[in-house]
Amino acid sequence: MAAHQNDSGDASKALKSGLKSRHLTMISIAGVIGGSLFVGSGSIIYNTGPVVFLTYALGGLLVWFIMRMLGEMAVLNPDSGSFSTYADRAIGRWAGFSIGWLYWCTLAMLMGWEAYVAGKILSSWFPFIPIWIYMIIVVVALVIVNLQNVKNYGEFEFWFALIKVVAIVIFLVIGSLAIMHLWPWGDVTASGVSNLTAQGFMPNGPSSVITALLGVMFAYIGAEIVTVAAAESQNPAKEIRxxxxxxxxxxxxxxxxxxxxxxxxxxxNNELLKDSTWGTYSVTLTALGIPEARHVVNFVVLTSVCSCFNSALYTCSRMLFSLSKRGDAPKSFGFVNSKHSPWVGVLVSCFFSVIAVILTATKSMDVYDLFMLTTGAATLYVYLTIAYSQLRLRKKLEAQGVKIDFKMWMFPYLTYVVIFAIIGAILTMLIEGTYFKEVIYTTILFGLIVFFGFVAQKLGWGEQRRAAHLSHTQNEELI
Structure with missing residues (x-):
């Protein structure tokens, strides 16, 4: 399905397919590469030890399985609401409502942080302008991009992602040369693999691997964005596959x-890894004798956070569009402009970014930490919902005799393994305590949203729009 009809006052308007294959390729890459890879990974390394790369591998394995499950559902029915739509059909309206709004909250709050990081980097280069002014410039510029035709978003994301990919490849090449003792500059101790075991491979014990998983999953958030964007491409099923x-x-x-x-x-245990103004790449490249490595990496981080903001704004607006079509958000969130952009959703999704600008201008940005705590474990809840939705939908489809070409492997056993693994990780974080607040606050937020989801379902909010939407799509959808 390449477009979604709009039943608002400007009924002829709809989301239109405008993303090309190269856009989708880079969007899928950009979704995996977040700014936390360059900056946030430092503290995870410091707290976990050399075994951290296995933690990233474990989290990556989980994301791979989740993307396969999501792909199975999305290939059958590409939709701008993605997993929120599938949860609606598999579990119930309250589930689609809840996971859609939780995801929106997570990305909308993340946008505020991305704008703040971009402002800090720009202010470090040109300190005569306050951080909050830079934040406004970044927010306004990317809002303008998202109010245009979707191909503009795709084009910006293509180049943002390309910069990140080139930077990582260069880092891997230089690092590999140093590991093989072929890099002639920098600290002589920064070569070979001795640091892997010099101070213990797993210095903080096995539990640190699971505990670090939350930080790792935060880094992976965005991998699922391609299933949202693919709905606005010419061949959604092919791109999702x-x-x-x-x-x-x-x-x-x-x-x-x-x-x-x-x-x-x-x-x-390099102390600089704890400093968020440095980051893993900066510390490593500086040790290898790269001049001005910190500024070079900061440029890459700047493009990365702008990319993340751009993608988050795009995804938030499409999620609100989908929720509106299903009667789970105000009708106006489904309005689109002459460029076929859901303009109300774009503007509303900047709410927390505006809050971040105000808090920065009043030197109260530390208050924003509370907002971020409430979404700390949101990725795990989103992935848990995707897994359970796939379990339910696959059983329904098989019972109906629907042919499924793109399948999750070893169904249903591997799906159950993923579900229990996520639940186990959440319980471990609660018991271990390092991310106790993040899990508790996110659970409370999710609980409140679920409550409103049940209320919306019980009282029949937006039922007329929902019925019209279901009537329109029932002949087009396989699920």
Whole structure:
């Protein structure tokens, strides 16, 4: 399905297919590479030790399975609401409502942080302008991009992603040369693989691997964006298949590969890794004698956070569009402009970014930490919902005799393994305590949203729009 009809006042308007294959390829890559790979991974290495690359591999394996499950559902029915739509059909309206709004909250809050990081980097280069002014510039610029035809978003994301990919490949090449003792500059201790075991491979014990999983999953958030974007391409099923099949090598190369190189070349307890103004890449490249490595990496981080903001804004607006069509959000969120962009959804999705600008201008940005705590474990809840939705839908489809070409492997056993693994990880984090607040606050937020989801279902909010939407799509959808 390449377009979604709009039943608002401007009824002829709809989301239109405008993303090309090269756009989808880079969007799927950009979704996997978040700014936290360059910055946030440092603290994870410091707290976990050299074994951290296995933590990224474990998280990557989970994402691979989740993308396969999501791909199975999305190939049958590409939809801008993605997993929210599938949860609606598999579990119930309250589930689609809840996971859609939780995901929106997560990305909308993340946008505020991305804008703040971009402002800090720009202010470090040109300190005569306050951070909050830079934040406004970034927000306004990317809002304008998202108010245009979807191909503009795809084009921006293509170049943002290309910069990230080139930077990571260069890092891997330089790091590999140093590991093989072929890099002639920098700290002589930053070579070979001695740092892997010099101070213990797993210095903080096995539990640290599971505990670090939350930080790792936060880094992976965005891999699922391609299933949202694919709905606005000419051949959604083909693009989703390609993205789902290729996600594994992207994770292995970009995350596992980067982390392995880093822990080989620098001690895991390097104090600079705790400093968010440095980051893993900066510390490693500085140790290898790269001049001005910190500024070079900061440029890459700037493009990365702008990419993340751009994708998050796009995804948030499409999620609100889908929720509106199903009667789970105000009708106006489904309005589109002459460029076929859901303009109300775009503007509303900047709510937390505006809050971040105000808090920065008043020197109260630390208050924003509370917002971020409430979404700390959201990715795990989203992935849990995707797995359970796939379990339910697959059984329904098989009972109906529907042919499924793109399948999750070893069904239903592997799906059950993923579900229990996610639940086990959440319980471990609660018991271990490092991410106790993140899990508790996210659970409370999710619980509140679920409550409103049940209320919406019980009172029949937006039932007329929902009925019209279901009537329109029932002849087009396989699920």
């Amino acid at each position: 390609k993205a789902s099949n290729s996600v594994v090598w992207r994770i292995v190369l970009f995350y596992v590969g980067s982390m392995f190189v880093a822990v080989c070349l620098i001690p895991y």
